[in-house]
Every structure is written in C-alpha cells, then in structure tokens.
Amino acid sequence: MSVLIDLFTLMAVGSGLLFFLAGTIGLLRFPDALSRLHALTKADNLGLGLIVLGLMPQAGSALGALKLLVIWLLALFAGAVASQMIARLVQGGRGCGRG
Amino acid sequence: MGMATTTGPLLVLAVVVPVIGMLALLVMPFLGIRRPATVALAVVAVGVAIASAIGIDLVRSKEAIVYVVGGWAPPLGLQLRADGLSGVMMAMAALVIAAVALYARPQFDMAEDAPGGRRAFAFWSLLMGLWSALNLVFLGEDLFNLFVALELLTFAAVPLVCLDGKAETIEAALRYLVFALIGSALYLLGTAILYGQYGTLDIGTLHGRASANLATHAAIALMIGGLMAKAALFPLHLWLPPAHAGAPAPASAVLSALVVKAPFFIILRLWFDVLPEPPSEAAARVLALLGAAAILVCSVVALRQRRLKLMIAYSTVAQIGYLFLMFILIEPGVAPWTTIGWTGGMLQLISHALAKAAMFLAAGLIAEALGHDRIADLAGAGRTVPVSVFAFGLAGLSLMGLPPSGGFIAKLLLLNAAILSGAWWVAIVISVGGLLAAAYVARVLKRAMAAPATAIETRAVAREREWPALGLALCAVALGFVPLQPLDMLAIGRGALP
Amino acid sequence: MRAGMMNASLDAVLVVTLLAVALFSVLARQARAAVIGFIAFGLLLALAWVRLGAVDVALTEAAIGALTAPLLLGASAFAGTEKPASPPLRLALAALCALIAGTLAVIVLAAPEPAPSLAMQAVAPLGALDLGNAVTAVLLAYRALDTLLETVVVLLALIGIWSLAHDENWRDAPASPAAPSPPLDLLARVLPPVGLVVAMHLLWVGADAPGGKFQAATLIAAMGLLLMMAGLTPPPALGDARLRALVVAGPAVFLAIGLAGFLFPGSFLAYPDGWAKPLIIVIEMALTVSIALMLLLMLLGPGARKPSA
Amino acid sequence: MTGASLFGLAACVLIGLGLYGVLAHAAPLRRVLSFNLLGAGVFLLFGVAARRGAAAGLPGDPVPQALVITGIVVAFAATALALMLLRRLTALRAAERAADGLRDDPKGR
C-alpha cells in the first residue's frame, strides 16, 4: 500500500517538475512578455497542482492535505491575478500599484 | 549575579517612564492636553526625580542597585544594574535633557495641528525615546538588550537630524542611519559569536567565563569597531558633522552631548567587564592612537570651519578622541576605576557633555538672533545675546581645559595618568589639543564680542531662553570644584561585579 | 543515513542558490535587478531557517520579506550624490571583507563542542507558564523587556517616518497606494478574509506552536496594504484619534501588565501564577493589532497632501 | 561537515558580501539592500548557534531564535525608515532640479 502511494507521489511530483522545467524554458526562450507569461502560468499552475496532488497522501492527516490544497488554490489565484496585472502593464495599461 | 535590591524598581522606571511619555504624546491631544511640551516637561520632571533618587540611593548605600526583570535571572532573563558609573551617567543625561527641554519649550510649544506642530510632536516624542534608550544603555547588563537600546537610540536620533526637512539634512540623516546600521550589524555579529561560544550574553556571566581566544577577540573587535562607528571616532566620523550641524539646536545638543557617549559607554563595558584580563596593550594603543588622531586632525579642521555649528560638531569629534586615550592610561593589574586615568576619562566625558550641550544651545540662540551662523559675521552677537555668548565662553573654558572647570580637572588627571604610564606622546597630544581648542573657541568669541562694522539686523531673543545654556556651562565649570569626589562615586558597585 | 545524505545535498543546493542570489543582488548593475534578487533571497532564506529548525524565525522572515518587497519595489533608485568607489578602492574593500569573512569562517568551524545552550533552562519553566512554544516564552517572559522595547523601536521608526512629512499635512492621510484594476480588486475582495483567518490561527497557535504576533501582524498589514492598493479602503488620517489609540494599545497594554507585575507578583513583567498564559495572549493580541497597524503605516509613509480631486 | 556548519559558512559569506555591498555602493538603495544581506548573515549565525544548541527535545536553542525574531523586526523598521528618507530625499532633489531648470538666467549658477 505504502509503496503504491510512494510511487504515486513520485510520479505526480516528477511530472509536476517536468511542467516547471517546461515553463522555465519557455520563460527563458519565448520572445515577448505575453508569451513568456503564457508559458509560465500554464506550467506553474499545472506543475504546482501535480506536486500538491502528489504530496497530499504524504501529509499524514486530512487537515494537512486540506492545507496543501488550499495552498494550491491560493497560488492559482495569486498567479492569475499577478499575470493579469503584468499583462496590463505590458500592454501599456494602468500600472500595478506604485513602484 | 547579585540579588535584586529594594530600590531596583527605580531602574525599570528610568527606562519605562520616558516610554510612557512617548505613548502619551500620541494620544494626549485627544484627551484634552493639546501641547506635547506640557506632557514632555512633566515626564522630564519625573525622570529627573528618578535619576536623582537612584543617585542618592547609590551614594547612601554605596552599593550597586540591581533589578532582575520579571524574576528571570540571567543568563535566561535580563537584569538591570546601576553602579556609580551608571548613576553618574544617568544624572548627566537627566541634567542635559532637562536643560534642553527647558530651552526647547518656547521653540516647540505648539499643538499638533498648529503651524510647526509636526516638529514639536516629533521633537518631544523622539527626545523621550532617546532618553529611555540612554538609560537602558547605562543600566543594561545583557549584550542583546544593549543592542535594542542602541537601535532605540539610533531611531530616535536620526529623525532629529532632519526635523527641518531640508534636502541636506535628510541626506545627512540617511548617511547617519546607514552608517549607524553598519555599526549595529557589526555589534550584533559580535554578540552572535559570543553566544555561540558561551551560551550567554549577560555581561556579569561573561565576565568570568570569557577566555582569551580567537572567537572572543574577534567578537570584541567587531563590537568595538561597530560602536566606534556609532561614536564617530576618527576616522569613522563621516556622518557626524553634517548630522549634528544640521539638526535644530536642542537636538544637536542632545546628539553631541549624549548620543555619541552611549556607544562609548558600551565600549568601556566590553573592555573592562567582558574582555579577559588584562586587556592587550597593543589594542589599547590602537584605540589611543585613533583618539590622538581625532584630537589633532579634527581640532585643526574645527579651526577652519566657516559655520559655527559645523565648528562645534568637529570639536565634538575631536573631544571624543580624548575618551579613547583612556584605555592606554589605565595600568594593568589595578582595578581600573581606582586609577586617575579612569576618573579623568569619565570627568572628560561628563564635562564635555555639559559644555558641548551648552555650546550648541548657545549657538542656536546666536544663530537665531543673527539669522545665520557664519563665524566671520558674528560681530554684534555679544550685544544681542550676551548671556549666550558668555555661556559659550564658559563652556569653551571647559573645552580648552582651563581652570576652573571640569575640563581642566579632566585634562589634569589625564595628563597625570599619561605621565605615570610613561605615555609621553599622549601628554603632548592632550596639551596640543588644548591649544587648538583654545584657538577655535577664541576665534568665535573674538568675532562674537566685536562690534559690528555696519548696523546689523538682529532678532530679539527672550532672555529666559538663554538661561539653560548658561546653567549647563556653569555646571561644566562647577565640575572643576569637585575635583576628586567622582573617584568615590565612580567606584560604587564596580568591584562587586560578579 | 541516506536521508542524511539527501538532506545534506539539499542543504548544499539551498546554500549555493542562496549565495548566488545574494551575490547577484550585490553585483547587479540595475537597481531593479538587485531588488528582485533580494526578494528571491528572502524566500530562500526562509527555507534556510526551516532547515535550521527555526520555524518561528522562518515564518517571521517570510512574512517580513513579503512586506519588504513592496517597500523595495516602490523605493527610489536615486543614485546618490557621491562618487562611486574607484576600482582599487573596491578591490581593497573586497579584500578586507574576504578577510573578515574568512576569520568568521574559522571561528564557525572551530565552534565549541558541546555547544553551549540555554535550551534546557528555557524549557524547564514552560510548564509553569503553561506555554508549549519555548520561543514565545523567551519573547514574552524571559526576555519580555526586549520585546516591549522592540515595539517601541518600531514605534520610533514610525514617528521618524511621520516626521518626514510637510508641515501643513503631516496629520493627513498618507498618499494612497491605490492603483485599482479588476484583478487586484478581485484579489482584495477574496484574499483578506482568508488572510485574517490565517493570521488569527498564527496568533492563536503561537503560544504552543510556531507562530505568534509578528507573523500574524505582518499578514494583517499585508492584507491592509492589499485593500488600499485595490482602492477599496483609503489610508487613514494620521491625526485620527482611533488610529492613534490602536497604535498605542499594544505597547500600552504590555506596559500596563508589566507594571501591574510590580504589585502582583512583585516584579516588573512577571506574571502571577496561573495567569501567565491568559496575560500573554492578551498582550499578544493587543500587540498584533498595534504592530500590524504600525507596519502598515510604515509602508504607507508620511502624511501627504490630499489629492486636489 | 554538519548542516549547521554549512549554514554557518554561508552566513560568513553573506556577511562578507553584505559588508562589501554596503560600503562599495554609492546608491542608497543598494546600500540598504546590502545591509539587509549583512543582517541576514548575522541572523543566520545566531541560527547556527541555536541549531547547535538543540537540546531538551527542541530543534534548536529558543533564546537565539527569539533574538533573531526581534532582530528581523528591528531590521525591517530600519529598512523602512531608510527607504522613506530616501524617498523624501529623491523628491526634494527632483524639486530642486526642476527649480534650477526653470531658472531662465543662464548666468545664475
């Protein structure tokens, strides 16, 4: 049982890392800000989701697993907002706060 | 570690009462007391009473006052301790702050929302914070607690520099802040090393435990270096002249008289209470050499300043040099506080504090009356603000080390110690420093006493605003009449350090 | 054994990345790049604290790092009026810095064995205090004076910042950081409740588990800043009575309880038997409010002229 | 080498880097950043002392950990004060430049 769970974790986290790798390559190689953003958010959200998914069975308690899930949701949310704002900034719209 | 003594709560109050004043200043306008000066002066009265009570108790009991905060004895908890030395320092701080408060009251006596209210509010709040920090520096027994005190001091002192809001003063304040922060970081680095070595930061515990090894020496060197940066010992004085010259006069007085003395006080504690005995002579010589360089170079530079406040600021850098001569003048193997070098150094510290505060206060009124502080155009000051010019002269007497004054006795004792310890060069530096001080003070007095060539426009200054400076200057002179008394006072409780 | 190897290599990777980012932050040509490097450094540093078994510190570092980020991003890259150091001077500086760092390394490697520690002494009274987190016990019992004065340090810094205003508007509200946009608006409506809950949690568990007033206060301050950046709440006027009262509340409650200790049980900042935990929680709650407010106000800066709409 | 020593060495490097940065840079912002690196190094050194002093079932000596928490808050306050000073200074200098620019007289200054 535990071997199976470990295997699941290994696979999920591994594929999550792959997404991160792809995202990072995209970030470095894509020509303009918007496509970079595209690569990043896609990869991040999915990658992080997979990692969280993989770690949930390892959390030891239902509450712990729930916390991990909440973290993923919050990260998704923050990522979405942040990329929206960056995109607006790039398009010459209103800036994101001072600075 | 000593047991808590019955008057111990006074030590807590000495630290806490100014903090209460600071908090009160934030909310008082809404409780009907609109002028911050009113609250601040009340706190000053209480603070002076506390400092006096501590002093009286020290003299009466001839023993250090100890307070274990919260009942948690060191090394886990914190302890406050007042010996004769701290008592004298606290009295000095109380005296200067009381005089400064009286001086500043007419200047900063407006409600928060009145014109100038920002300055009044900030000045009094920062002064309260500064006082609390000073008392903690003099009472703290824990190196990290002292770090907090130093930071309190810095954060109170920096905004005082730029109260007038001009670009130059803000630049000076920023420079001061960052350099002081480097000093803090080095100090904290030293405490980290000491904790890693000995598992305690309590000075009393370290006193017996610290052994002479690389870690201890590196820690102490880092801490002393950091504190020197905060004390503006030459050549680490880059921040002091613009900061002290740019601040409003009462703030300059506190900065020059008290704030730079706090890090020096902690250096003393590290040197004599933490370093394993006997401290290295070579290191003492390094400190003394820097002190000598401070005296010689910065006195000359003071002599060449065009602005009065800058001149006084450079004089402060020079006078700080005298304090660092002390380390080489105290012979090893003897309890330091029984030596004349120690007494001379302490007397120099106190008389400089009083004289320098008096000078800055007087200079403030001179500048206010004339509308500028260019030394070349001071003619007429003697007629417009005679008491201030007189106070400046009296304070100058002490700075030059001429009798009768505290500075004279201090110089006498330091010279005496220099000769006894065979440090001839120190004696010569002290003498030359006195000559240079005489020159820069006389230069100002000569101009100030002269009659103006053409009619000058002056602003009237209320006579009673001139008294605090005169009072401080008279105290600096009066110190010369209690020549050997401090020796006993300074020794109270020193020997009893565990 | 293998776990040990694994941990060691993880630590090594962490340390190398940490130092690389730090180096980048110091050497970067652009101020902006240096700032971003530093923000990344702050996150990695929090990880380092976890690896050092100091979860309380890690939380503080992360939280404070989060507050420092907008501060740094909003800071001016004003180059100053000074001449930059000449290359030989830089070389000399680098040499002396390396010498100091090297000496420190020697000291670190030759640290005494067994290492001195106050852990035993710190744990012993935990039962009497009814606290589970020794760090909280240090902060609010053994070295409570430090903590009290450290809030005063923050307060002084705040007063210092306030004093930088123009004379005529220093009691007004600080300049609004508002830059409303739909996504920010959404974030500001959704996140603060979550943040508040997490802050309360951090505060509550602080007595027994990692967490506490600073971490909670930082989170609350960040939520407040978010609300203001989204334009949902205007910054408060600095001359406002309620605001001042809230700023003062924390240190005042702390001080009052400390002074009450004089009467009972007879020592400043001592707690009567059995009352330690409730009193500590009261202090922490009051401090959380005040510190959150102070941090927020520090980020907002001095009072400014009202926009002449 | 134990994990604590590794972080100890990292702390030493950070201290060196921070010191260099704060002293070599002319721009105030860079100095403040470097000061924070320096501070982080010092705090890490405390952390190492805490880790090495782990005992009584705790992962580290709580006293230095508490000191670091206090230190971090103080460092933040310092950073905030410094950056606000810098912001004000920048604004004033900019206003000065603008005023200089407006001055028509070519001989003036």
Add this chain to the structure above:
Amino acid sequence: MTPAGALLAAALATPLAFVALCLLPGFRRRVFDLLPLAPLPALVAAVAAPGGSLLLAPAPMRLVLALDEPGAMLLGGAALLWAAAGLYARTYMATDPTRIGFAVWWLLTLAGSLGVFIVADMTSFYLMFSLVSLAAYGLVAHEGTPRAESASLIYMALAVLGEAFLLLGFVLLATAGPTGNPLIADAVASLPASPWRDATLALLILGFGLKMGLVPLHVWMPLAHPVAPMPASAVLSGIIVKAGVIGLVRFLPFDQPAADWGTALIVLGLFTAYYGVAIGITQSHPKTVLAYSTVSQMGLVAAIIGAGLELGAAGVSRLAAYYALHHMLVKGALFMGVGVMAATGARHRTLALGVMAVMALSLAGLPLTSGALAKYAAKGPLGDGLAGTLAALSAAGSALLMLHFLRLVAKTAPVRADAVAGWGLRAPWLATAAASLFAGWMLFAPAIGYAPASALAPAALWDATWPLLLGGLLAFGLARSGIGLPKIPEGDVAALAMCALPAVRRIGDGAERLDAALRRWPVAGLALMAIVLILGATLGTAR
C-alpha cells in the same frame, strides 16, 4: 581666621567682588571711578600681613593663601601700581565709550596678578596665573585697532602656549610629589628626586620665561605693550610680567643646587638682557622701547634667579623680588610718564622730562635711585666672575637704551605748546615715581640683609656710575658716527615667524583634505574594517 588671613582673603576677594557687583547697573556705572580702590586691601595686606596664611578650603580643594617676604614685596608694589594706574585711567580714559568692559578686564587681571603673589597651593596658583594671563588679553585688545587685534591674537596664542607648558610642568611636579593638591613648597621639595626633574624644570622655565619675556618667547611683549591704553601698558609691563618672576621664585628648587639649570638660566637671562637692548635701540616708538627694556630687565632678573639656582641660595628669591619691585614701579612710572609727556606742551616739559630722566636712568642704575640699589643687591649672587661682569655691563646697555627712549619721548608733544597734563595724570605718575625711590630705600635692608648705607660707599657709587658713563658715551658715539641702525619690526622674531604662516596654513589645508578624503563613504568603510581587523589582531597579543 587670623586677621592676617582675613586681609589676604580680602585682597583677593575685593576685585572679584567688584566684578560680581558689575552685574548691578548702579555699580556698573561707577565702577570705573572705583578702580583705584580695588587693590587697596592688598596694599594693606602687604604691609600688615607678611607671614600670614589662611586655609580657605580643606582637602581635597585646599585653597591656601600665604604671604612670604618676596610675595609681600611684590604684592605691595603691585597694589600700589594698580591703584596709581587706576587713578591714572580715570582721567586718561574718561571719554572712552567702552571703558566699562575695560574695567571688568582690568579687575579680573588685577585679581589674578595679586593672586599669584599670595596663593600657596598649586591648583590655585595655576588658576591665578591663568586668570592674569587670559584676562590681560582684554587690556591688550581694548583699542580694537588692527594692530591691537593682531597683537592681542599673538599675545593670546603665546599665553595659552605658556599655560600648556606650565600645566604639563605642574602635572609632572604633582605626579612626582604628594598627591591631591599640594602646597607649592611641598611639591617643589620633591622635585630634585623626581624622575622627571629635567623635563619639569624645562617646562617651568619655558612657561614662566614666556611670561617674563625671555628670548625667544618675548615676542608678545613689544607687540602687546605699546598697543594697550597707557595705564594698561603700565600694569602689563610693570606687574603682569612679574607673574613669571614669582613663578620662578616659587617653583625652582633653591634648596638643592641645580648647577646645570642655573647656568642655563643665567646664560638665557643675560642673552635676553643684551638682546632687549640691541633690538630696543632700533625702535622708534617710546612705548616699544620701554617694552624692549622690560625684556632686557627681566633677562637680568632671570640671570639673578639662575645664579641662585646654581648656588642653591634660597635668599635669592627675596633679591629677585626686590629687583622686580624696583622695575615694577619704575616701569609703571615711565609708561604713565609717556602719557604725561604726550599731554604736556613744550613750554612746561622741563620738569616732566627731568623726572622721566631720573626714572629712565634708574633702570640703568643711576646712583641714589632704586635702580642703583637693585643692581648693587644683584652683585651678590652674580658674583665677580664673567656673569657678574656681563650683568654690570648690561647696565651700560640699559643706559644706552634709556637715552634713546628719552630722546624719543622728548620729541613727542601735543600740538599746543602750552598744554599741561592734568593732575589726574600727573599725581599718580609722580606718586609712583616717588614710591619707587621710597620703596627702594625702605626695603633694601629687609631684602638684602645689610644697611642701605653700604650702597653709598664710594666703591659702590663708582660701580653704579661707570656703566652709565659708558652708556652715555656709546649713545653719543652712536649719534655722532651716523651709523644707520637697521629697522627691525616690533616683535622682531615674530615677524620671522609670520613667514612660517603659509606653512601653518598648509598644515590646515592638509588636515582639511585628509578629513575630506576620510569622510568619503568607501574610505570610511575601509577604515572601519581595517580597524576591526587590527583590533582583533592586537587583542590577541598578550600584555
């Protein structure tokens, strides 16, 4: 408190009380007229209280007043001259708008100058010495002219330098001797055994020698004396330089011969005596000539003291005081006389010129005057050797110098030929002149130990006369030969020192540049780290 002690205290306290009372506007208005009264208690004390002493404050302060014989002589003379000069000033400066300020400086200088003669402990002596030195600045600077400005600046600089020498010397003395604030006598008693004996003696001689005007520390005198108002010049040249004399008298260890230092002092003194004459005769202003004459005369006093030190003869202190007293009154009278002459028209000046001639030649030892007595007395310690001969010969120089002075002073005259100096000027002048004769004869026996009649023996008279004749011949020859004397600026070597000013300025520039360089951020940072490293390295070295 004994009556004698009370008198001493009153002598010191009266002028200070006058200063304090100046805070009252009513008193302030009249203080100038009351100046002659301030030194009167001291005069009474000098006559009535020799040997008296008073412990004003117990240890550790230990302010002790005591009046020994040399002190009494100088105190009496000084009080007399102060009173006369005060009276003189009433008239001389009656219209000066800033005379109230002048009066305060006057009173402070007065208190200090009397104080040095009567305090017996080291700290008080230093205090009084500083008071007289520094307060005299106000007298020198009073006129406010550019000349007075630069003269007072140089005066102040050298006075403070002298203070520094003395302080160091005193500290050496106190360090070797009893702790606390010892009596001067006790401290001096320990000097011969002191490990720093030579350094102490050198510093004391430098400090006091500066006040006396020993070459090359004399430069302030010819600059400062002529620029002060006439009554101030009289006390500066007459009294204030005597603070140096009393200092040497009190602080040199006469009990144990110190041949090396004695000889050095003799050589220095005699050189000064001739040097003063040599430069003096090139001067064209009567007050400057008088100032150089003071330099010369003080050189002689130094030589007398040096002889005492060489022989270990304590009695020489009375002798030196006697000589100084003579010089004090005569020089005072001469300065006041310059003012009288300047206010006296050609028609009425025969008598005045006569008195001036007597006074002037008294300095050269004119028989029957105090000068003859003083020079006769000085023969004892200086002996018949080379030193004695040179000292005697110096009187010829004095005669030459004084004839030069008389010629100059005869030339100065007011526009109106029938102008007559008022009694306000003439009375104090004549009184001082008379007092010099009177005091010389009265005090001869107490000071020298044998009857004044011995000074009237033919041999003694001849000894006094030949230098005068020689001096006269020289003067005559000089005038006849038509040798043009070089124009030497006032203050001679001070003018040379002025050439060093650019160098001094360069030091200042250098300090400023150094400071500016060190205040650069990275440089200060480098210094900080270097200090930390050096401290760390040195802390590890064992004591």
